[in-house]
């Protein structure tokens with residue numbers, strides 16, 4: 001394997017911050033006091049002035065192998081020199097097949113075909129389109145409804161926003177898709193507060209799907225999409241038994257079940273996919289983020305054999321699915337993906353996450369009793385810490401915590417409204433877990 005070539009961090013603060021419109025960011029507040037990152041290595045980010053911050057969020061839930069790992073850097077460098085781009089419409093390159101096989105081998109049961117794209121949002125829209133087209137090719141074209149869940153996050157494509165259940169992501173964008181309905185959120189603070197792992201209460205909420213079937217009729221419903229553990233709305237683990245129940249109801253009515261594993265895939269919950277942790281096999285799994293450890297954009301959908309086979313009918317010269325992206329299975333992403341999956345295996349990072357789950361959860365629950373802490377949830381290597389909102393605005397305390405972390409405590413994490421969300425790279429050590437929660441404790445006290 002070629003050695004990765006490293007260059008020192010040389011970035012300076014740009015003179016003009018105005019032209020870049022930052023996504024999901026309060027732009028004016030950011031530009032008044034920018035939080036700039038110029039370099040990274042393993043568990044740390046480095047600012048332009050050379051300050052080291054511990055990464056408590058694996059970037060954006062994605063750098064599961066840690067930052068700038070040599071084998072991944074070297075694989076990307078070598079691939080860029082060998083094959084920069086090859087179309088996957090009517091042509092292909094070898095690493096696309098190799099990575100598809102590797103991804104499929106990590107998925108349970110007969111989830112054995114992989115469609116590649118470039119992000120979680122594209123993965124979700126791809127899965128929803130496959131669901132609709134699947135029913136149509138089988139002569140059940142009346143199945144056009146898609147079911148999501150309140151508080152669900154499925155990216156920012158029109159399909160993903162429509163099945164998503166976060167109102168602020170929806171309300172600016174008109175009518176979205178028609179024919180979408182939502183299951184209730186599985187979160188109930190009164191019944192579940194300070195649960196470690198999957199809460200005991202709430203499996204019955206899956207039965208709401210039966211209610212939607214009664215309302216719409218099964219013959220109109222194509223698919224249900226849920227995150228096994230909802231990350232972006234603040235770390236909401238599934239109640240015990242909930243996903244099994246959803247699977248059973250989908251089976252009863254011929255509805256496809258899609259697990260959106262953009263966050264839960266690749267070790268976040270201690271397994272390749274959450275489907276394995278929960279012993280529930282969906283019909284499709286969406287993935288992104290961790291597949292390349294965030295190093296090159298990539299996403300995809302793993303589908304069951306029966307779903308793929310349903311399309312492989314009719315004359316052989318005809319395209320079976322009119323869908324794809326210029327950069328589906330981009331060579332750099334495939335090279336990064338293969339190197340990343342090798343690294344996960346070589347270092348046993350999924351098992352490592354599983355072993356660290358208890359000390360992680362214990363450290364998270366240690367914050368109970370600090371000012372304004374309303375609930376703490378911990379599952380796999382994730383934690384959500386709900387803080388009470390300030391009287392003068394939802395999200396203010398969360399943003400203050402994030403800024404204090406960045407500027408004064410050398411730690412980076414996500415703030416989702418007033419929830420602090422933590423999800424470190426899976427290479428985190430027990431002492432770094434202590435360090436992380438120590439910093440978070442100080443910050444929570446400081447924003448009281």
Ligand SMILES: Cc1ncc(COP(=O)(O)O)c(C=O)c1O
Pocket residue numbers: 061118119120121122124153154155156227231232260261262263288289
């Ligand atoms: C469950 C889930 N689906 C989809 C997405 C969207 O992924 P992307 O931002 O890569 O489009 C995310 C992003 O966090 C996610 O958590």
